[in-house]
Amino acid sequence: MPDLLLELFSEEIPARMQAKAADDLKKMVTDALVERGVVYEGASAYATPRRLALTVHGLPIRQPDTREERKGPRVGAPDGAIQGFLKAAGLASLDQARIESDPKKGEFYVAVVEKAGRAVPDLIAEIVPEVIRSFPWPKSMRWGSGSLRWVRPLHSILCTFGPETEDPEVVRFEIEGVAVGDTTKGHRFLAPGTIQVRRFEDYVAKLEAAKVVLDPARRRDIILTDARNLAFAQGLELVEDDAVLHEAAGLVEWPVVLMGSFEESFLSVPDEAIQATIRANQKCFVVRNPKTGRLANRFILIANIEASDGGAAIVAGNERVIRARLSDAKFFWETDQKPLPGYEDEGKPLDQRLAKIVASNVVFHEKLGTQGQRIERIASLARALAPAVGADPAKAERAARLAKADLATEMVGEFPELQGLMGRYYATAQGEDAAIAAALEDHYRPKGAGDSAPTDPVAVAVALADKLDTLIGFWTIDEKPTGSKDPYALRRAALGVIRLVLDNRLRLPLLAVIAKAPFAKSNDIADDLLAFFADRLKVQLREQGARHDLVDAVFGLGGQDDLLLIVRRVEALGRFLGSEDGKALLAGAKRAANILRIEEKKDGAGAYAGGADASLLTEPEEKGLQAALQTARQAATSAIDSEDYEGAMTALAQLRRPVDAFFDKILVNAEDAALRLNRLKLLEEIRTATRSVADFSRIEG
Template structure:
């Protein structure tokens, strides 16, 4: 079957756009072909700095013919209806239509429309120009006097179609004065002359001969293999960097890896600063000395050509730039160490954290207070937690972090170590930002944990109070990440923390009150710059007199905000546990109980509940629970009242209901004791003892007894089943 080859040849496409552009071209073309009935066997996109290409294999030579029956109006219908039918069906008269009979609707006209399929090149000539004109570049512009918008000037379009063994035809179309052909060019410097190609294998072979590696993955493999070989030959190890490898593969069509060096004096700079400097400025890889574990004074660059001098001039040019940049980095590093971290702290008073939440200095003070409060709960020394919280953000004002923001935290650790601060304090400077993503490690040192929790909780409380919550896919302040960070720190360090209490106290302490008196009292309670409560009283009160009212409003709003934020944590916990294979409905069932804000205990309870429901006892008890609750709901709705226990022992007439009542009483006490001891496995074992009595009750007892007193007592007994399970979770929220 024939194959299609498309190549769009242009000036250099930015590396960051290449992979997305290749995917977009493949999707747009193949979707358009399938939409027109042209199914294919396979497709692959290619991209280099100067070309975007697509090969589609196994296309038919033409579309299939189509035959469609178009139903028309009834025989004898008004002329306007008949005329509309003839026009839509493309018929000259009713003689070209047939008449069909329907037993219910009578006779009606039918037109048989036969539409011959078009040749595939004709279809391609229709769809490709439209795709090129509307191509979804992140950024594009018009070049020259034409109307085409493209990321860089588009020079030529190659488009061929044909079967293997045949001479492929050039698909005829034109875009903005550029006519499709079978001509392309090779490497800009080493093989700039045009040449013709036929199909994919011919295109790739001729490009390879013209010093162009068309396959992006092959370029990456060449760069990585050559870099490893050069490093090994020098007795060094390549510091691999997937992101940099992706980028440099998009900068070259014919990759040539070369090694350069810089002065050893620059090795006094931290390795991360050297790597960031060389990576950011010259897109070069760094090498490590395996004997010391430190970086070596070498670098690897990827050239786009085979130079006549073996690359000496290219290496020398890159070396000059790298030495200049490392000189800057060394100056920043030395300057930062002259001025200690604490000397930078006053500058935070004039730096705004958020217009509604005040300055960075105010935020650091909030983190300090919370870190000191959390320290005993996580096993940290309060004095060390306080010291770490005060200077953990100081490196944001250093020269190195100003140049390389991605090194924030890490540089704080280096500077703290250099100033002789405690190791726990230095580590907290770096680790309090963690975890920054699902794959990032969680801090485990107690001081780091205290400051990390304080930092993330302060962020969540502040933005929650000013109503800057995540909406849909938008989360500009990374609050979902902060909440997940708190969850992972708590769970992975097995920290017992009453989260609602912590949140409520943060909201309460962050509120301020403004009382104005002038004929009446106007009370404004604010968090930052946001007014949470405005209360007006007709009776003038002094600030002292208004204090009880202030406290009441603050407590109410703090509790309300804490409830809302805790719900957000519950949603994040569901996501986290679902990724670990847990059921989110079980999280809902546990969180529905009052006072469930200890995340570690919530997870332990969820895990125990999940194991219980996987057993035969668990599944059977859940079925019996649902039967009991369904009966209870129906009867409560019919009677217009709730049936809540306790039951009357005198009205327990049947042995099965007596046994159930005794079992419920015993199980409730056992469950309560087990939960109090935080032995959730034992609580589930106790709960499983209800299975037999519940089954026996429904076998032997008629709930809706004619005697109203017996009926009411039995309905209350059903409610006792619900109450017994509530010691573990809200079974109403368990799905399946």
């Protein structure tokens, strides 16, 4: 079956745009083919700095014929309706239509419209110009006198179609003078000549011969393998960096791995700052000395040419730039540890930076005050939280006060991604307690699903205070997430609190914490914020395989703000409902709740409170259920008081048979009003007993 080969050849495409552009090209072309009824076996798209390429294989030669029955007006309809039907159906007269009858609508005309399929190359000639003109580049440009827009000037289009056994044909179309043919060009410097190609396999092989590796995944493999080998040959280890790897692969068509060096004196700068400098300015890898675990004074760069001097000039140019940038980093590192002019009386360097933040009145949020005011809130909250997490209150407060101080340093100003990390380095350098220094880095964690939560109590206290202050503050000013919008990353902050609590198995009543917050309206937002935590906890537990409705059932009890106990209840409830006793009791409890909900509409809420009157219980099943309820309720309450949720579930499991027997033998809505009321009170006791562990009415199934 025929294959399509398409290449759009242009000036250099930014590396960050290439992967999505390849995906967009594949989707837009294949979607357009499918819309026209053309199916295919497979498709692949590729990108290099100067080209987007697409191959679609297993295409038919022609579009399939179509046959459509089009219903027309009734027989005897006005002439205008008849003429409109004939025109729409492409018929010359009504003789070409047939008449069908319907028992309700009578007789009406039906036209059979048959349409022959078109040649697929003709369809491609329509599709590709449409795709090019509507291509969703984040940024595009127009050049010359035409109206065509592309990410960079588009030089040529290669488009061929045909089976493997024959020479493919060039799909001809016009798009503002850009040439369409079966030729492309190789590497800009190493093989700039024109290359004629036939089909995809031929295209890939000839590009390779012309020093172009088409597949970005293969370019990444080449870079990573050669970089590892080059480092190993020098007795070093490559520090792998996915961001650098992907960008480097997007900057070169023929990757050539080289090694450069810099002065050892720069190694006095923290490793992370060296790596950030080299990554940001030259898109290069750093290497590690396996004997010391520290960085070596080497770096690995990716060139796009095989230079006649073995790359010496390229390496020297990169070394000059990196030397200058590392000189800046070393200056920042040393300057940040010196007294800050005008703040010499404020104590140590970080204290001086903190004083600068406070004095500058940098606004955190117009409704939540300055960054200095926020730091005071976090420090106060961290001290209050310290006993609950096992931290020293003084250390927690000190760490919280210094946590944002590195934001005023030169190093973090240049490399914002180093915030927290540089705080730890500077805190260590000025002799802070190790737990305080570590907290300055770790209080930002967990930063995402793949990040671990801190475990040191001081870091945990500051991390909780930081995230809770953010949540409480934005809830107070009613700046909550809406839909997919979450500009202040409040969902991530809530998940961070959940992770901190659960991973460290902390007992932290959230309502009490919210009440301590220094916002006048904090009590007003407590329930709504707790519901937000419930939603985030559902997400967390669902990713771990738990059922979201069980979280609803536990939160449905009201006042449930201890996340660790909530999770324990959910886990125990899940195991219980997985048993036969649990399933049967759930069915009985939901049946009782449904009856009560219906009857309460007649008698009013609370009409069945107070428990059933034992003197009105006449049937053995009633008496047996009441006795079982009393025993189970006492045992479950005692187990819950001691936080033994498995024990509470075991106690409730004893209700299974009495509840089943009651519903099998007893008519709840008896004709005798007193008997009916008493039996409804007995159902209320079932609901009350099960609500000691969860709101069973919220459980699905």
